[in-house]
Amino acid sequence: MNRLLASACLLPLLAGPVLAQSLTVAVQADVRSINPGVNRDDGTDDFALQMVEGLVGYDEGGTPQPLLAEKVALSADGKTYTFTLRKGVKFHNGAELSSADVLWSWNRYMDAKTEWRCTSDFDGRSGLKVESVEAPDAQTIVMKLDKPNALFLDSLARTDCAMTAILHKDSVKPDGTFDKPIGTGPYKFGEWKRSEYFTMTAFEGYASPKTDGKADGYVGSKRPLLKEVKFLVVKDPATVKAGLTSGALDLSEILPSDVAEIRKLPTLEVVTAATAVRQVLLIQTRDAVMGNQKLRQAIAAALDMDEVVAAASDNLGQTNTSPIHPGSSYFGAVEKQGHKFDPARAKKLLAEAGYKGEKVVILANKRPRVPSFPAAVVVQSMLQAAGINADIEVLDWATQLDRYNKGNYQMQSFSFSARFDPALAFEQFAGPKDKQPRKVWDNPQAQEKIERLMSLSDRAERQKLVDELHKAVIDEVPLIFMFNGVDAIAHSKRITGFKPWQSKLRMWEVTAAK
């Protein structure tokens, strides 16, 4: 009897791939489009990147690695990149990938009519310029830049550019409008019912870069082991929780505040991981009150950051006062040193600053999955305890973003999207305020260092620059980095192999029991 049971249990395991299961995953918003890198947001990128791939993609640590390319060679003058394509890669329609497809995709992206998000990042308008792209043979692509650029491969791999994905030309209808993504990714596009759900199915002909079963960012082992994945749009986190509990949903991001509760449920498992998103307190250094560096330093010293982080992330986050995310290889001993909680120093600085109880308003928004408001509440209470007259004003996200872009605020509880390369991580907030009011840190010397960081490729020299920039940010306090984003994903216990990474729900190498 026991043996019978045992073999009955084993049977589905042995027949694994044949009996691949379907999953229902909740997402908080509908995709904007299915046109990779064109009309997009983070969720749209996530869906697209299950179906399409580029020449290079990020690995787990955010470094670009060959994906559709087998190898990438850089010429001695640092201007010519030669990509050798992997053999045997097929598109969803069965056609084999060749350099002609890369050329076609590149030309499509460079055409203004495509409205690709990243066109200006490659045509010289933002510094980097690709002068020519050629295909000497079916497996080779040669790209020439006008001058050396350390960030070229990183830019190609950017997720908001949809990894500069290589599409088959049948993705576009004869009249030039986009039809559906025919890519080389592990999953094929299924159907899309606007504001309700979107689906994808396993691509049987997928050629995984590796097959060792280890997920590694967008490279590594990427076998599609599920039959179909349905992404259901569920806005209300409480409804998500109910759906997970009832079994109607198999996997979803959950609120940090729900983690402890859901962990207790027998059918569900919770996994968490830090992301490269950075929760920050922006400070407007041009404000009459906040322009006082001593006051800003006092604020930094008045914050018991570990408490702030614990409260705002429900004990899931880790304090990190550096612009560099802890998963980065540039996050070293220097970056670990940051602001220190020191009430006595805060008091002293406050007196030196000549602060006389002027009001300091912190802007925050109440989007449920962003810790802007809880962080602001804790910061406000700590600043008040230190004798700073802090107040919170809650705005809707569009208004807050508008104030950010115009530089119209004293302080904001804000999130910076993931930027993997340290040069980009600094560039994100540093720059001249006269030209770009959204910039937070206006320091010409720092600007020079960031420019150098962008063109340098020597690892040791870059680290030195990163360390200097980090120290300057901590000393000048143009903004205060608090902690990194935390992905909290709950999934049914029948699912194995799911790994949260940078808020992306990678469905490859994920299997599900019946």
Added chain:
Amino acid sequence: MKLPPLNALIGGGLIGTLVIVASIGALWTPYDPLRLSFRYKLAPPSPMYWLGTDEFGRDVLSRLMAGAATSVWISILTVTLAVVLGTLIGVFSGYVRGWVDRVIMAFNDALLAFPGILLALGLLAVVGANKYGIILALGIAYTPSVARVVRGTVLSLREKEFISASRVMGNSEAFTMARHILPNCIAPLTVLATSMFGYVLLAESALSFLGLGVPPPAPTWGNMLAGSRPYIGQAVWLGIFPGLCISLTLLGINLLGDAVRDKLDPRMRGTR
């Protein structure tokens, strides 16, 4: 001396309690309602925290007491604004009729057709997301409903004998309006105003739920209720107590409203 009716007794009791709690809350609370305490996050009701603590470890009782004053004040001002404006417009429009009525009603309908949330967002952006912004936004949002209901009542009253009689007797239009029509609007208005009182208490929490959150710096029952929702499974007291406060206040206002109406209604004079 006869005993007042049941609704006046219960309603009066509830509102009396509310006023006392709100007055105390404005002066003193057991703990600082804004003070965080990380050690006591989401603590259930206990001798130390009678009604438990919220997700930041703030004392729920203290916040309810502090919130009472703010919530009640916002509601009273909003309802007063809407009723005064709406009645003026409604009586005037319903009484004069003709093209003036039509023009007024065209504007009224336009305003009425605006979903409150858009109006609130727009006005809050202009006035600023503070107490007075909420009052102005919601007050203007509720004005057209009052105007419409009052106008409806006026329309049906116009046809009644005592109005014609007043006119036949040579009374001026304004006198007829003030003496005969206005008092007759009190009954439907009391009902509307008391419902509105509840809407205002709740509107803020609905805005908060939809992500529009317009909380004044101090806690209000509405934003406490909205904020409690994610914790329904772990800390049910967070929602129950502000919810109960809103319910009991509404009940009190409604019952008292009925009693007041009975007293004020001209046709009820002398019957009790």
Added chain:
Amino acid sequence: MLRFALTRVAMALPTLLIVAVSVFVLIRLIPGDPASLMLGDLATPASIADLRARLGLDQSLFVQFGIWFGNLLKGDLGISINTQEPILPLILSRFWISAQIVLIAVFCASLVAVPAGVIAAWKQDSGLDLGLVTVATLLLSIPTFWLGLLLLLFFGLKLGWLPVVGYVSIGDDPWRGVLYLVMPILTLFLHEIGVLLRMARASTLEVLRLDYVTHARAKGLSEMAVLWRHAFKNAFGPTWTLIGLVLGNLLGGIAVVETVFTIPGLGRLLVDAIFARDYPVIQGCMLFVAFTYVLVNVVIDLCYPIFDPRVTAE
């Protein structure tokens, strides 16, 4: 009668024009910009300017309004900034979903609430009256997002009778479609009972005090007959007006229920569009809601003489 109807409809045109202009201006007064929202915190000023130009947002307000209004007269509401979908079909499909929820909920609620209100008024100041008023007040004072969640936890999770997330159109699968609509309708239904019961009670109280009711009683008619023939019929007028108001308001206010139950309705479309500053969608939705609202109220006004013979349709 027909002339009155036509006048009312003609009167609605200025109302709609007022709505069109004020929505157009109001949403542009609100801070925030669709282009910068779409591009997020990584956007450079250049890319925002590019996108604004592509969306036509760099033109003057007058030009923008002219283009939009011109298309509107041709029956074209434009396309969504966010999703590039044509707006009119989008609104119609969403409206159908919201309308079935609202209409069923309000219809059922008036079936229960109006008789209950009449009875409460008839037994004024009794224990029954107090009980009904208390229940109505409690229903009124529970926010729909709380009530909805409680129903969801009870019927969806505890009993497992009804689906918790998702939506299936009745057209695709009638039986499952109905299952998905039960909880949203129930939520609104319970809430509206509170609103309508109190109104019906108040209207009936009014009527019960009038002379002709006293006369009818004096004539020796049974209480039931008085209640039905005189009180109920006359009390229905003002309640009917209120139902019109409720219907109009609900179309805007149903967003909360739709968010809780993941229903892709008109309310959520509007709220999402407001947060995304999707100007053409906001304008289209608002105009559509205003149009429906005016239509509902014309019908209500036309029906008013049927319930209250003393008011004649001009």
